[in-house]
Amino acid sequence: MSDIDDLETIDEETPSMPAEARDLVEAIRDDTADTLQLAVRYSGEGYDIVYLREDIDEQFSDPELEEQVETLMLKGHGDPPQEGALFNFGSLNATMRFYDESLVVHFPTGEWTGLVFVLDQEAESLLDIVESHIL
Template sequence: MEDAAQSLAERYRTLTPDTLRLVVWYGGDEHDVIHVRDDVVEMYSPGEFEEKVKQLVVEGISDPPVQESFRLFGSMGVAVRRFEKAIVLHFPVDEFSGIAVTLDRDGSPSLDTLVDAGIDALDEVRSDQ
């Protein structure tokens, strides 16, 4: 699924190059930072940055694609969190893996555009496998 994260990062770098902050693939106890904007990584010490990434991963794992209370809706394709200054998208792949994306809120395309671009990138990689 790291290929999906790479594909998703490329799509967002094209769609919204100035507002893309971070793309992280996570699976179980592992994670890999696929993309990070220079000014974002410079905001933190290496330890602080790693802790922020881990917090992002924990948030993603807390939203698995299949949730019993919403099972009639089907599986979840994306969880969106919109903050004053940022947008966080979690694309769950299975119960313990997924892709997290953060973007600046100002200057980003609409949430529909961001969600559709992410889901399309994941679907393309899945269909190629």
């Protein structure tokens, strides 16, 4: 459906993303090509599938994939960049959700915009990437 090189456009189209998150997105793009299943850019008006690995594309029908992407977007909207009670923490740059088979990394870039990456759970290198760019 799409090529890993399509992820290059994310940098140009997310100028509001904090530098730390931008570095992490770049590292995910560069270092997890084999384990990346799906990359989605969304806004309040809809979403674009930036990358979809072939085996994942074959695994789901179009309606199933649409439902999965919409659910990922809703999860992202549940973690807004600014939390009133957590104002002293600063802005939320990323969330990670670990499932049995997949790892979901979400980067809110605005109140209704963001990026979602879904990776194979065995993407152990992602923890190293996060450690070196965020922690």
